[in-house]
Amino acid sequence: MSQTTQRQETDGRITEEQIAAGNRAYELDREHVFHSWSAQDQISPMTVLDAEGSWIWDGEGNKILDLASQLIFTNLGHKHPKVIEAIKEQAEKLCTVAPQHANDARSEAARLIVERLAGDINHVFFTNGGADANEHAVRMARLHTGRHKVLSAYRAYHGGTHLAINLTGDPRRFASDKASDGVVHFMPAYTYRSYFGAEDDKQEAERAFNHLRDVVMLEGADQVAAIVLEAIPGTAGIYLPPPGYLESVQQLCDEHGIVLIFDEVMAGFGRAGKWFAHQHFNVEPDIVTFAKGVNSGYVPMGGVAMDDAIYATFAERVYPGGLTYSGHPLAAAAAVAAINAMDDEGVIDHAQRLGAEVIGPRLEELKDRHPSVGDVRGVGAFWAIELVQDRETREPIAPYGQTAPVMNEIMAECRRRGALPFMNMNRLHICPPLNISEEDVLFGLDVVDEALRLADDVVERK
Known part of the structure; x- marks a missing residue:
């Protein structure tokens, strides 16, 4: 079992002026920006004030590990x-x-x-x-x-x-x-x-x-x-x-x-x-x-x-x-x-090694420990955790094409603890920048490990 992972405190990088500007950006976003794949009145987009390497800073100045490479595209991280x-x-x-x-x-x-x-x-x-x-x-x-x-x-x-x-x-x-x-x-x-x-x-x-x-x-x-x-x-x-x-x-x-x-x-x-x-x-x-x-x-x-x-x-x-x-x-x-x-910089070899020696083995540990995890799979820095209500029947935690409330709860808990994976339907995707450090990716997986307890509760209540 990994040690309990707590949300990282704001590190002082973000100033009060940046936070104020972020608040204004959020207000203008809600007044004027039309977001993709969304019902406009039902969303509250996270403001991003800064980003560097594998990390982003949200509208409150909190430092968060970007386990999704945004929409899985910042392969070299931020501000290379x-x-x-x-x-x-x-x-x-x-x-x-x-x-x-x-x-x-x-x-x-x-x-x-x-x-x-x-x-x-x-x-x-x-x-x-x-x-x-x-x-x-x-x-x-x-x-x-x-x-x-x-x-x-x-x-x-x-x-x-x-x-x-x-x-x-x-x-x-x-x-x-x-x-x-x-x-x-x-x-x-x-x-x-x-x-x-x-x-x-x-x-x-x-x-x-x-x-x-x-x-x-x-x-x-x-x-x-x-x-x-x-x-x-x-x-x-x-x-x-x-x-x-x-x-x-x-x-x-x-x-x-x-x-x-x-x-x-x-x-x-x-x-x-x-x-x-x-x-x-x-x-x-x-x-x-x-x-x-x-x-x-x-x-x-x-x-x-x-x-x-x-x-x-x-x-x-x-x-x-x-x-x-x-x-x-x-x-x-x-x-x-x-x-x-x-x-x-040997980035592709690094990604291959991270998948084979760090991410893959760590996700297998999560699978063994969490009854809500039906399958883990991937290669390189490209991995998925599939959540189920029943491992035997492989019934997903929500029907195909739908998102169970617990998935949003898991994402909120991950953010609270300082990391953001990618979510789709009944899956969490672990897709960090390819040049992420082993230390950072293990921190992120520890966060996911803790958050998966919410899905386990759903399985145990069934």
Whole structure:
């Protein structure tokens, strides 16, 4: 049992003037800001006054460990000096430029990105974020193949724009999905909550793939432009595909001329302990989409990295798409600095070691001790704790698509004790900055350990 973890006191970093300014910011936020994925009158957003490394300071000046990397994008933490300096230097050199012109920051960012992917992925189309990256990836696949249908998994998340929300397989699409955009969903490979009655990873890989193959056949293989998959699903629960599954999916795509798109928006750039999560498996996609961690989220950027075959389709044919801020110099300079810093500082190896030697073992201890913990899983700095009412039946602590009151209570308790994980439905996600210290991550896990007693109480009362 870890020692009781108490909330850290304010450390004097935040002044009374900053707190007053934060109070004013909150008032203006409530008067004028419309927040995403929220009922506006039911939220009370936390004010953030400052941030550095793996820590943030809230509106009251309290120091809180950022176990969520915000929305899982500050892969290098807050205020990394090399990225900050690169943005400053680029702003003084060339602050912005239209996308039709070449500039050194964008060119170098593209080179660094493709160097970390398969040998035939040599080109990048830059976007503003992950949703539009997925939109453009599908557009490219449709034009490349001359087909329209696109297959994506239930439970997946691919973004909030029009097509991306239809690609999404979780309940957030319900209000906007009119089933009119050529998207067909299939059941994911998810051993813990198998849709196929699988008892282990081997069965899950075989049965989930057979299901997908049947969907392709029933939809018409010559009608399917692309299969879109998160290499490791993120907000859906950080469940790694069972060994052999992705390899079979690639073979299926190759057999029928289907473009294989891996959404690496959340899992890419070291989050899973490798440059890209699909590199844990013996697969080579046709397209990789990215965003978030490419520059630690300091300036918005996303992109579509494509292989030579996709690129060749548009060598003599106009690609009908573009964005005003595609490859924005400030974002590109931040990406160059972030990628180089990851290399120079051994950040990805550090994340891999933290997952294997610190986070994973510590979460297994929590699982053994807390009856509310049904499963823990992950890799690198990308982990989930799945909470259940009954370990035997695996009944989640709230029905799928809903959030039990105790989850909000757990998050409040974590914040009170000085750490904030990521929450989705019946899960807590542990996704700290990749360069977090072992000491800090253990502090955060101790906080979660204490807060999970609230979920245990729910199980014991049942």
